[in-house]
Amino acid sequence: MSPPDGVRIRPAGEHGLLVETGSLEAAHRLDALLRADRPAGVTEIVPGPATVLVVAPGADPDRLRPRLAAAARAARAPGPAAVAPGRLVTVPVVYDGADLDDVAALSGLTAGEVVERHTGRELVVGWLGFAPGFAYLTGLDPVLHVPRLATPRTAVPAGAVAVAGPYSAVYPSASPGGWRLLGRSPTPVWDVAADPPAVLTPGTRVRFRAVAG
Amino acid sequence: MIEVVAPGPYATVQDLGRPGYGHLGVPRSGAADAPSLRLANRLVGNPEGAAGIELTFGGAVLRFLDGGWAALTGAVCPVALPGGSAGMYAPFWVPAGGELRMGAPATGLRTYVAVRGGVDVPPVLGSRSADSLSGLGPDPLAPGRILPVGPSADLPPITVDAAPPPGDAPGVLRVLPGPRDDWFAPGALSALCAEPYEVSQDSDRVGVRLVGAPLERARSGELPSEGVVAGSLQVPPDGRPIVFLADHPPTGGYPVIAVLTAGGLAAAAQLRPGDRVRFRL
Numbered sequence: 278m279s280p281p282d283g284v285r286i287r288p289a290g291e292h293g294l295l296v297e298t299g300s301l302e303a304a305h306r307l308d309a310l311l312r313a314d315r316p317a318g319v320t321e322i323v324p325g326p327a328t329v330l331v332v333a334p335g336a337d338p339d340r341l342r343p344r345l346a347a348a349a350r351a352a353r354a355p356g357p358a359a360v361a362p363g364r365l366v367t368v369p370v371v372y373d374g375a376d377l378d379d380v381a382a383l384s385g386l387t388a389g390e391v392v393e394r395h396t397g398r399e400l401v402v403g404w405l406g407f408a409p410g411f412a413y414l415t416g417l418d419p420v421l422h423v424p425r426l427a428t429p430r431t432a433v434p435a436g437a438v439a440v441a442g443p444y445s446a447v448y449p450s451a452s453p454g455g456w457r458l459l460g461r462s463p464t465p466v467w468d469v470a471a472d473p474p475a476v477l478t479p480g481t482r483v484r485f486r487a488v489a490g
Numbered sequence: 491m492i493e494v495v496a497p498g499p500y501a502t503v504q505d506l507g508r509p510g511y512g513h514l515g516v517p518r519s520g521a522a523d524a525p526s527l528r529l530a531n532r533l534v535g536n537p538e539g540a541a542g543i544e545l546t547f548g549g550a551v552l553r554f555l556d557g558g559w560a561a562l563t564g565a566v567c568p569v570a571l572p573g574g575s576a577g578m579y580a581p582f583w584v585p586a587g588g589e590l591r592m593g594a595p596a597t598g599l600r601t602y603v604a605v606r607g608g609v610d611v612p613p614v615l616g617s618r619s620a621d622s623l624s625g626l627g628p629d630p631l632a633p634g635r636i637l638p639v640g641p642s643a644d645l646p647p648i649t650v651d652a653a654p655p656p657g658d659a660p661g662v663l664r665v666l667p668g669p670r671d672d673w674f675a676p677g678a679l680s681a682l683c684a685e686p687y688e689v690s691q692d693s694d695r696v697g698v699r700l701v702g703a704p705l706e707r708a709r710s711g712e713l714p715s716e717g718v719v720a721g722s723l724q725v726p727p728d729g730r731p732i733v734f735l736a737d738h739p740p741t742g743g744y745p746v747i748a749v750l751t752a753g754g755l756a757a758a759a760q761l762r763p764g765d766r767v768r769f770r771l
Contacts, residue, residue, distance in 0.1 A: 289749055329717070
């Protein structure tokens, strides 16, 4: 059951509110609106594919709710200049990944065509999860939607560029991983000494560019 | 400086964690039982968020290379300090070279050691907490590790003689329904609160895994990944809830049926494998 104003806000404990946005695009706009004009007491703003979690240990939830509802309505029906589009980041990739030929076979393409498809579209960072700095990149060419590995690797190096399902990603640091590796980026996407530590933040637009190894 | 002679089964440096980085995939981390760390810090005149040591099942030996004030809170364990005197829930002085020895707690799981000045390892993303999920922050303590202690000259004087130790652990933890209680069969919240659950062996700082009545879903299929908070009772397909603690992933793809109150979260962090726990709306 949705409230009359059409924005559903679910409780997440004493200090959390989970705002349903209905879409990733609206989640990004709400995230941007709240970061630009952060309500008092809010410590976390975490966008997901169709929600934004807001954690506010120092706020009265009954006062925060209408504020979030108004922002969510604005995010769902943006005016002409509601929120500027995310910044564009170009990520260089050496396409020599261990799974490049397998992805080509699974998608019925040559390895060169996989590279063309992977570099041919602008992707958008949907949200982060799995590990610090691990961005789920949305908008991948549907031809490249391939299943994860049946058996994940125990070690994937930092900078590995991979695909799985409808997403692409750049591994921010070495970790286990079940995505299929297309190549590697010489540019780090995660640095704990930087502010922010992640290059790929929600809403950032990403273009991959093939470079020689 | 403090030398870790023995860390016990598992010990880490913890402060109040890394809030504000959830959207970048960074767990909050920090003391699992945050009120206990805050209290230990107050007892030695530290800011509440100073870094201390979180012991799991006690059993640690710490040598204070310089003299210093310390305090112990959380799970009550036997304490010995040859050449000095020490106990739980009150500040005490450890002479230079003194060896603080902690035994195993009879109940509860996590004991906090605060030292005046705070444990001064280098912060990562604004926190000195060891995050067991992401690996951010200092490594778990190992024998021989030297921990620097921060300056204390500018700290306020110690004004508290002793704090009351906690009473018996609450056997009943309060939960608030949602955010995804509508993903479960109508009787699931009642089932959660009916019979006690037993804490599983594979519980850690990420979560307390529970064995008991499985919670039946009303909806199949996958929930799109969404932000989750500490204290969430996330329910994977096997129906057995996991209570998320400090090192929980900031987003999750299984529905959360209910979330513990802040008091319930601190109590959950003291649950040990084999303990039984009840939930109440």
